[in-house]
Amino acid sequence: MDLPPASAHIVKKLPSHIQRYLSSLTPDEALAFAKRDIENASVASDDDPELYGPLFRNISTFKRSYEWMEWMLKVYIYGEGRKPIFHTPHRTGIYSSEGWFLMLMEENRQFVTKDPEKAHLFYLPYSARQLQMELYVPNSHNLKPLAVFLRDYVNMLAAKYPFWNRTHGSDHFLVACHDWGPYILKEHEELQRNTIKALCNADVSEKIFLAGKDVSLPETTIRQPRRPQRNVGGNRASQRPILAFFAGHRHGRVRPTLLKYWSDKDDDMRIYGPLPNRASRVMSYPQHMKSSKYCICPMGFEVNSPRIVEAIYYECVPVIIADNFVPPLSEVLNWDAFSVTVAEKDIPKLKEILLAIPLRKYLIMQTNVKKVQKHFLWNLQPVPYDLFHMILHSIWLSRLNQIQVPQPS
Incomplete structure (x- = not known):
């Protein structure tokens, strides 16, 4: 079937003639129509206060795809x-x-x-x-x-x-x-x-x-x-005296190496197994994350870690250590804009890698963490x-x- 030219811009309410046309199509034909329009998406304007361009791989195609999903998906x-x-x-x-x-x-x-x-x-x-x-x-x-x-x-x-x-x-x-x-x-x-x-x-x-x-x-x-966003938020960048923080059980292939090189070795690197009493008496686990520039997110038995989203909730730049892991929502999000990825073999150089990140770049990443947070919240x-x-x-x-x-x- 020859499809008519795709609309120049998808809005909350599609023109009635396009609605009538789409209603005559099979689900696959309607998806093909939407896909062609998305592929031809023009450069998105900055008039959407809900979206921040640097977080996305391609903000224009994301906006168009999201609009089509809202209108059409069943x-x-x-x-x-x-x-x-x-x-x-x-x-x-x-x-x-x-x-x-x-x-x-x-x-x-x-x-x-x-x-x-x-x-x-x-x-x-x-x-x-x-x-x-x-x-x-x-x-x-x-x-x-x-x-x-x-x-x-x-x-x-x-x-x-x-x-x-x-x-x-x-x-x-x-x-x-x-x-x-x-x-x-x-x-x-x-x-x-x-x-x-x-x-x-x-x-x-x-x-x-x-x-x-x-x-x-x-x-x-x-x-x-009943309160899925409880404790979300964190300190501003100037109130994060700890360079890097991790606390958790010693399991899997990565965490024992992390603890071997960094547990109790350096006051800038607050790397623990389960958070010890001497540390928790001073600050709780969430307070540690809210007071750290970087939150270390090593894999456990499997590549995924809840600390990645926890770090985003507490506005701490995530440092992902899991070689074979695909980060969440990476179809559309540019994780380099708000996180750091460290190869498992580079754990001995972890502090060196973090210190090599210029302050300006860290501040941009930390701002981006706050901006991406809304995309990881349950309501x-x-x-x-x-x-x-x-x-x-x-x-x-x-x-x-x-x-x-x-x-x-």
């Missing part, structure tokens, strides 16, 4: 699946991202459709955390029962509906923050290979998370679900460009990238 949520594994958000702790997204998606009226024929995306509404709590036998080291459970669930959907088999699962998505999220997909080849996976454990070395297709899910620690009622919308946009973008745009004849 998600079908499968009703199948018994509680508590399905439709039951777990909203506290370090794996809370999957629960918050599940809750806000199921409550949403703008993006959710009850008509699967109109859907651009299909959501598998389970919680990896709840799956672990319900089915894992403690100390068994056996994840197969969890993987078999998911395999059987997907096979049931494929037998009941035409939608999975129509695309072999490529227009379906899942959201899983538990460390085991990638590993419990292994019993279903199409689920592992084709589905859009939003995972906190975004490790490219294991060949399950596929950069460019899958979405790196931010790992957020929420302690009070009880979602607002534009917050974490719910940013995760959904990354999933939408992955779906959009599947679409082949017809060439003009």
Whole structure:
């Protein structure tokens, strides 16, 4: 089908003739129309106070893509699946991202459709955390029962509906923050290979998370679900006397090396295992982050760390140490603008690397951390460009990238 010229600018309300035209298209044809318009996006103006250009890889294409998502995207949520594994958000702790997204998606009226024929995306509404709590036998080291459970669930959907088999699962998505999220997909080849996976454990070395297709899910620690933004904020740059801070358990391949070289070695480098009483009596863990220029975010057993988003919440420049990690929302965000990445082999030179960053560059990064913070916040009622919308946009973008745009004849 020959498509008419894309609109010069997408606004909150599309012109009626474009609305009528889009309503006549299949979901894939409508996505192709949107994709072509996004690819031809003109340079964005600076008239949007909600967005700050230096944070983004390409602010113009992000704005256009986000506008299309808000106007057009429809998600079908499968009703199948018994509680508590399905439709039951777990909203506290370090794996809370999957629960918050599940809750806000199921409550949403703008993006959710009850008509699967109109859907651009299909959501598998389970919680990896709840799956672990319900089915894992403690100390068994056996994840197969969890993987078999998911395999059987997907096979049931494929037998009941035409939608999975129509695309072999490529227009379906899942959201899983538990460390085991990638590993419990292994019993279903199409689920592992084709589905859009939003995972906190975004490790490219294991060949399950596929950069460019899958979405790196931010790992957020929420302690009070009714006040998800409690304690957000930090000291100004001039009131951060500590160069670098880390406190946490000594596990995985990176943290023992970090502690070997920097624990109790240098007063500028406040590097601890669990925060000792002598330090916590002076300042709490959040106060340490709010008083540090750089917050060290080393991987644990897996590449992801909740400290990355904690650092952003406390306006401390994150220092990521995890060689195979894809940072969250990196489809659109330019992480070099507000964070530092240090190779695992360079841990012995960590202080040297941080001191080599000019003060002017640090001040810009710290300002950018404060500006990017809004994109990592959960809200009880979602607002534009917050974490719910940013995760959904990354999933939408992955779906959009599947679409082949017809060439003009």
